[in-house]
Amino acid sequence: TADRRERRHSELSPNELALRSEILEKLVTSVEMNVRKKLAQRLAGSEDAPIDLIILLANDQIEVAKPVLLLSKLLSDQELLKVIRHKTVQHHLSIASRKKLSSAVSRELVAIGNTKTLLALLSNQDARIDDKSIAALVENTTLAPEIQPPLIENPTMPEEIPAFMSLWDCARPAHSNPTRSNMTAIKIRAITYKASANSNHDDEAHERTD
Secondary structure, eight states: OHHHHHHHHHHSOHHHHHHHHHHHHHHHHTSOHHHHHHHHHHHTTOSSSOHHHHHHHHTSOHHHHHHHHHHOTTOOHHHHHHHHHHSOHHHHHHHHTOTTOOHHHHHHHHHHOOHHHHHHHHHOTTOOOOHHHHHHHHHHTTTOGGGHHHHHHOTTSOSOHHHHHGGGGGGSOGGGOHHHHHHHHHHHHHHHHHHHHHHHHHHHHHHHHO
């Protein structure tokens, strides 16, 4: 199973892991793109593939990496975060569409702030999006109005429907109704603060129970 492979992988010494990764990398990068693509497609849904190989494919060019990033259950959150931090927007888009995406990975995608990635994330019903990420998304709506509709419809949104409906006003020119625009900004900041405060409280409670 994947768990047994993970344990065997962790039993190797750092030098053995480095050597194994180096050999795999040379083997993989020495073959043509089409071969790597077929390999990635074949292994993306496998739970028995070598973890080092899956990681290499996930960090390959997007034509190779896409099926692995979308489907592989062998990729840990730590490996996904590395891909987000070091690879392209196209890699981010694939990760944003993964099933059962964790709140930690979602938070990293939100921090990057690419509009296309945010749209993909908000369209992913399996993605966990915590209050801190929701707060950041709310603040970003003034710069990226495209994310307003999926953000409002997202099931992770708090229940302050009237206040969130006022997000639509952010897309209107400020000169059309300055007073209303200022009130909208105040509401958004209040909701953002509340979401962040709730998240911090939950984190503290979790730490006390650990």
